[in-house]
Amino acid sequence: MLINKNSKTLIWDNIPEWAIYSLEYGIEEDLFLTDEDKKLITKFIGENFPNGYAMSVDWESYKEFDRFPAFGKPCKTYTVRFCNL
Template sequence: MDDNKKETFVWDNIPEWAVFSLEYGIEEELFLTDEDKDLITRFITENFPNGYTMSVDWESYKEFDCYPAFGKPCKTYTVKFCNL
C-alpha cells in the first residue's frame, strides 16, 4: 500500500447529527430523514469516493454553527478525514 497517496482533510463544521452515520454508515441510522441521509451521501461521494477513515475531536466544537459542512445550522465538531 502506498501511504504517500493518503491525504488528511480537516473540517471544523461537521454536523453533530451526522457524526454517527459518517462513522458507521447511514444504513445503521434509524432516525435520520431521507433528506439528511442524502446530504451525508453527497458529502461522502463528493469528497471521499474511495473511502475514508475519520476521527472526531470531541473537545473542538461549536454549540451553534451557522455554516455547517451540510444541512441546517446546528452544533458541529472538528473531524479529521483521511482518504483511502
C-alpha cells in the same frame, strides 16, 4: 487498515453533530435520519471521499451553534479529521 501513501488528511471544523454516527458507521445503521439527511451525507461522502475514508472526531473542538455547517441546517458541529483511503 492500510492507508495509501498518497492519502491526504482533510480537516473540517463544521461537521454536524447529528451526522457523525452515520459518517462513522454508515447511514444504514442510523434509524433516525430523514431521507433528506441521508442525501446530504451521501453527497458529502461522494464529493469528498469517493474511495473511502477513515475519520476521527475532536470531541473537545466544537461550536455549540454553527450557522454554516458542512451540510444541512445550522446546528452543533465538531472538528473531524478525514483521511482519504
